[in-house]
Amino acid sequence: MKIEPVQEWQIATVTSVNVESPRVKLFKLELGSETKFRAGQYFDIRLTAPDGYQAQRSYSVTSSPEDARTIELAIELIPDGEVSSYFHEYVEPGDQIELRGPIGGHFTLSPNFTKPVLLIAGGSGIAPIISMLRHRRSSTRVAPTAVIFSARTESDILFGTELAEMSDEDPNLHLTITLTRSKSESVATSSAPRETRRIDRPMIDSTIDSLGEQPARAYVCGGTDFVETIGNHLLDIGMAYDDVRTERFGP
Incomplete structure (x- = not known):
């Protein structure tokens, strides 16, 4: 080590x-x-x-x-x-x-990595991932990338406008944002439609389909339970343990 x-x-x-x-x-x-x-x-x-x-x-x-x-x-x-x-x-x-x-060195991503990448964040777990996406945006060599971001409500979506702009301008970047609370509990901050569901295996499968092939690497950041659940989904679909990079946070 x-x-x-x-x-x-x-x-x-x-x-x-x-x-x-x-x-x-x-x-x-x-x-x-x-x-x-x-x-x-x-x-x-x-x-x-x-x-x-x-x-x-x-x-x-x-x-x-x-x-x-x-x-x-x-x-x-x-x-x-x-x-x-x-x-x-x-x-x-x-x-x-x-x-x-x-x-930290394990949970890092360079634009020189050009194989398909899957980025999954829960809540403030989007923090290191937005850094990766900002670096990607300013680079000439980019990997096909899919992002799944889970937030509690519409008002809890961090960097939402920037994420949407990145996705709109780049056909190789696929963005999915999902909310964990019902619309009646959420205060809308934009007219963009959101699904109200937690990240599950079908959502991950659908996102990978948008990449066109299984990701060579995945990065998952969020609370401990969130990371463990998503990590298990990724291992179940056949990703290698070393290709699933995780970062956990807590109070």
């Missing part, structure tokens, strides 16, 4: 804060030094109180790796989450944040 070098902590400056959904804010950070990363990697954030108490949390980068001086993080407000609550309630442009990274 490859052991990653220990990352040094550095100070980054918040340059913008934007509301992406009722529970997610986007934070752009200017890094203290040029830091190259790969689409799919994450950074650790560390907060230190005046009495020395520290809280730490990891967040996937949502921006494209092309800019090594700036990163964007999508931070979801988690009930009783020390780091996410602090960011949502107090962090504003000009604040300085301690972070280290990039971290």
